[in-house]
Amino acid sequence: MTDRPTLRTFIAYVHDRPGVLARIAMLFRRRAWNIVSLTVGGTHVAGLSRMTIQIEADDDAARRVEANLYKLLEVLWVKDITREPSIKRDLALIKVKADATTRAQVLQLCEVFRAKTVDVSQEGLVLEITGTEDKIQGFLEVLRPLGVIEMVSTGMIAITRGAEAPPIEAWLNVGHDRDDVGDDEAAE
Amino acid sequence: MAREEHADPAAPALRARRTGAQILWEVLRQEGVEVCFGYPGGAIMPAYDALLGYPEIKHVLVRHEQGGAHMADGYARASGKVGVCIGTSGPGATNLVTGIATAMLDSVPMVAITGQVSSKLIGSDAFQEVDIAGITLPITKHNYLVTRAEDLAQTLREAFYVARSGRPGPVLVDITKDAQQASIDYVPHTRPVRLPGYRPKHALHEEQLAKAALMIAEAHRPLILAGHGIVKSEATRALLAFCEKTGIPVASTLLGLGGFPASHPLALGMMGMHGEAWVNHAIQESDLLIALGMRFDDRVTGNLKTYAVKAKKIHVEIDPAEINKNVKVDLGIVGDVREALQALLPRVEPKARKPWSARIHELRGDSAVRDIQNLPDTGHLYAAHVIHDLWRLTEGKALVVSDVGQHQMWEAQYYRHDYARKLITSGGLGTMGFSLPAAVGAKFAKPGEEVWVIVGDGGFQMTACELATCAQEGIKVNVAIINNGFLGMVRQWQEFFYDGRYSATPMKSPDFVKLADAHGLVGLRVTKRDEIAAAVAKARATEGTVVIDFRVEQEDSVYPMVPAGADLHDMIRRPSPLVEKADDP
Ligand SMILES: Cc1ncc(C[n+]2csc(CCOP(=O)(O)OP(=O)(O)O)c2C)c(N)n1
Ligand SMILES: [Mg+2]
Numbered sequence: 001m002t003d004r005p006t007l008r009t010f011i012a013y014v015h016d017r018p019g020v021l022a023r024i025a026m027l028f029r030r031r032a033w034n035i036v037s038l039t040v041g042g043t044h045v046a047g048l049s050r051m052t053i054q055i056e057a058d059d060d061a062a063r064r065v066e067a068n069l070y071k072l073l074e075v076l077w078v079k080d081i082t083r084e085p086s087i088k089r090d091l092a093l094i095k096v097k098a099d100a101t102t103r104a105q106v107l108q109l110c111e112v113f114r115a116k117t118v119d120v121s122q123e124g125l126v127l128e129i130t131g132t133e134d135k136i137q138g139f140l141e142v143l144r145p146l147g148v149i150e151m152v153s154t155g156m157i158a159i160t161r162g163a164e165a166p167p168i169e170a171w172l173n174v175g176h177d178r179d180d181v182g183d184d185e186a187a188e
Numbered sequence: 189m190a191r192e193e194h195a196d197p198a199a200p201a202l203r204a205r206r207t208g209a210q211i212l213w214e215v216l217r218q219e220g221v222e223v224c225f226g227y228p229g230g231a232i233m234p235a236y237d238a239l240l241g242y243p244e245i246k247h248v249l250v251r252h253e254q255g256g257a258h259m260a261d262g263y264a265r266a267s268g269k270v271g272v273c274i275g276t277s278g279p280g281a282t283n284l285v286t287g288i289a290t291a292m293l294d295s296v297p298m299v300a301i302t303g304q305v306s307s308k309l310i311g312s313d314a315f316q317e318v319d320i321a322g323i324t325l326p327i328t329k330h331n332y333l334v335t336r337a338e339d340l341a342q343t344l345r346e347a348f349y350v351a352r353s354g355r356p357g358p359v360l361v362d363i364t365k366d367a368q369q370a371s372i373d374y375v376p377h378t379r380p381v382r383l384p385g386y387r388p389k390h391a392l393h394e395e396q397l398a399k400a401a402l403m404i405a406e407a408h409r410p411l412i413l414a415g416h417g418i419v420k421s422e423a424t425r426a427l428l429a430f431c432e433k434t435g436i437p438v439a440s441t442l443l444g445l446g447g448f449p450a451s452h453p454l455a456l457g458m459m460g461m462h463g464e465a466w467v468n469h470a471i472q473e474s475d476l477l478i479a480l481g482m483r484f485d486d487r488v489t490g491n492l493k494t495y496a497v498k499a500k501k502i503h504v505e506i507d508p509a510e511i512n513k514n515v516k517v518d519l520g521i522v523g524d525v526r527e528a529l530q531a532l533l534p535r536v537e538p539k540a541r542k543p544w545s546a547r548i549h550e551l552r553g554d555s556a557v558r559d560i561q562n563l564p565d566t567g568h569l570y571a572a573h574v575i576h577d578l579w580r581l582t583e584g585k586a587l588v589v590s591d592v593g594q595h596q597m598w599e600a601q602y603y604r605h606d607y608a609r610k611l612i613t614s615g616g617l618g619t620m621g622f623s624l625p626a627a628v629g630a631k632f633a634k635p636g637e638e639v640w641v642i643v644g645d646g647g648f649q650m651t652a653c654e655l656a657t658c659a660q661e662g663i664k665v666n667v668a669i670i671n672n673g674f675l676g677m678v679r680q681w682q683e684f685f686y687d688g689r690y691s692a693t694p695m696k697s698p699d700f701v702k703l704a705d706a707h708g709l710v711g712l713r714v715t716k717r718d719e720i721a722a723a724v725a726k727a728r729a730t731e732g733t734v735v736i737d738f739r740v741e742q743e744d745s746v747y748p749m750v751p752a753g754a755d756l757h758d759m760i761r762r763p764s765p766l767v768e769k770a771d772d773p
Contacts, residue, residue: 015384015385018333019321022322022325023325026325026326030326060512060516063511063512064509064512064513067507067508067509067511068509070387070508070509071329071507071509072330073330073350073383073385073386074385075385076384076385077385171384171385172384173384174384
């Protein structure tokens with residue numbers, strides 16, 4: 001248990017419907033929770049999107065984040081994976097100055113950071129790097145003296161380790177249409 | 189689309205050509221809607237035109253959409269069913285906003301239907317276009333924009349289901365004009381609504397019930413905090429059985445009043461900012477609080493740092509997001525309050541609680557002496573007198589709808605509610621102007637009930653236009669205006685906390701008797717206590733809505749009072765006459 005706010009990572013499966021992102025953003029705004037990072041993308045299940053949300057929260061607040069997310073009808077399943085073994089990645093594209101004199105140096109740094117060159121022009125390179133935010137920041141710092149022109153990063157996506165599947169199919173099949181069924185029972 | 193699959197193929201015989209507007213009314217009828225409260229305009233005209241074909245649904249023409257929303261709200265609170273209000277796009281929709289927010293904060297099941305500009309105009313800032321779904325995002329349980337007639341039936345059925353299930357709340361359905369106009373082949377949907385991911389119900393867990401029973405067995409000074417959830421889950425009988433078996437006394441929130449009979453020996457009264465002194469003290473001395481269907485609002489806790497620090501806390505609540513929100517609890521039980529009480533009953537043991545009840549009795553102290561009922565008659569008419577007498581004269585059986593302000597607190601203190609769903613008031617949002625329209629809605633829900641509105645001179649003027657609705661519908665509610673010539677509650681704060689600087693609180697009002705008269709209604713005026721009974725009798729005997737202008741003491745204050753954010757036990761008390769005497773020169 002921690003009472004101090006720490007960085008938390010949630011994953012949320014949501015129905016891919018108009019306005020779902022606005023609803024989630026509105027929820028965080030209304031409850032005055034600060035989103036550190038939020039990414040949305042497709043999933044292996046048609047009609048569902050998956051979000052990775054990072055926020056600062058203590059244990060209690062984290063539980064309420066989850067409970068409040070569940071109150072949104074579009075939200076199918078939520079998990080706080082902060083303490084689960086998991087893989088967390090950002091992807092960044094960095095446009096950096098690289099002329100004849102500095103190109104070799106940039107490419108050498110790419111090697112060290114396992115970044116890829118995805119575009120080459122007379123004056124510069126576009127580099128692609130994946131990794132934790134720390135690693136990307138580190139890469140950015142060493143590139144900075146050479147001249148960073150522009151960068152973009154995705155925000156974090158995360159997935160738990162191991163072979164366990166999220167109980168999405170189960171939740172999709174639970175109707176919640178009968179007043180006599182406790183929904184906890186239904187899916188678990 | 190997933191939606192179409194809900195149409196029941198077993199009923200092809202019922203297939204018929206219907207416009208979206210007709211489907212709207214068919215689904216409402218199917219949902220058991222008997223009455224709806226609304227106001228027409230361009231974008232909802234197709235629906236209003238189709239309404240003529242559905243005479244079994246009563247439509248009440250309101251005078252302001254806010255009134256319509258409050259009527260739907262009052263209807264829902266009085267009946268336990270879903271209330272329905274309707275408005276047009278743009279200003280019609282925005283006028284509903286206060287009423288929707290009021291319903292949201294008090295978890296009232298409501299479906300608000302709004303017309304919207306045609307789908308091809310959406311996003312163009314068309315005439316009377318407003319993004320009402322966007323505006324109401326944080327004040328609805330859920331909302332929908334429907335742009336195709338094909339989606340209408342399923343969406344509306346979902347809306348009703350969502351509004352009434354789990355922790356209830358308002359749902360808005362915004363329907364474009366073209367979706368109302370389009371004709372489609374329609375088969376009534378009869379299958380249950382399926383909403384994967386929506387979790388309105390939660391199973392009770394054996395370990396939690398066992399733990400609760402243990403905590404209850406170990407407690408010496410337990411107290412139940414009964415909230416709105418008792419009323420909503422119809423848990424009165426379960427609560428009575430539980431209290432009578434365990435001997436645990438009950439304190440109520442404002443919205444919990446009536447959920448447990450006030451005349452019961454275990455009923456302590458209201459807690460919180462204007463709660464009874466002994467109730468707040470008992471909370472602070474308790475060693476176990478059992479909170480049932482309430483949410484530890486700041487108006488009931490005062491300073492959280494000093495709130496019930498000696499007490500362990502059990503919180504039974506249908507909404508998991510409420511647990512540990514304001515007050516950290518030792519045991520959270522997510523579930524329906526009635527079911528939880530029923531499940532707990534066989535697990536708890538009877539226990540004599542003499543020392544604790546004696547202590548609570550002691551805590552009453554000189555409260556009775558300070559009670560305005562017992563102060564020497566000064567010839568002044570006090571609001572508390574009016575409400576106390578009204579309680580006596582109606583034998584506590586009226587359905588009372590109170591507004592927001594001092595009179596609301598006096599109502600809570602002096603009209604002793606023995607029955608659930610007989611006090612309707614805006615607790616969470618504190619919406620002035622709520623009472624008259626909510627009473628109209630309540631009267632439609634319970635035509636056999638004697639309905640009284642208790643409202644301030646300020647709040648009454650916010651929605652007084654609905655008197656015209658009362659007159660047009662020929663319905664009877666009795667309106668007791670507690671006329672103190674001030675925005676009294678704000679004046680009281682100015683007196684206590686702003687050195688008596690009365691900024692924008694003295695209020696000049698029209699002649700309410702003449703106002704009633706102008707509506708073709710009966711108006712009465714009362715200036716002395718001995719006139720109350722006759723006026724109440726006259727009002728009760730009169731057909732149609734009656735307005736009574738009670739000219740009460742202008743600068744009386746509501747006591748006790750826990751200043752906002754202060755410790756719950758730190759109350760400002762009504763000066764005791766005995767103490768005052770001692771100070772006399
Ligand atoms: C719509 C709205 N505006 C403002 C307030 C703030 N407010 C709370 S109580 C009150 C005074 C109410 O005056 P009145 O209706 O005369 O009742 P009284 O307190 O005098 O009994 C005000 C202005 C409110 N609750 N609702
Ligand atoms: Mg007043």
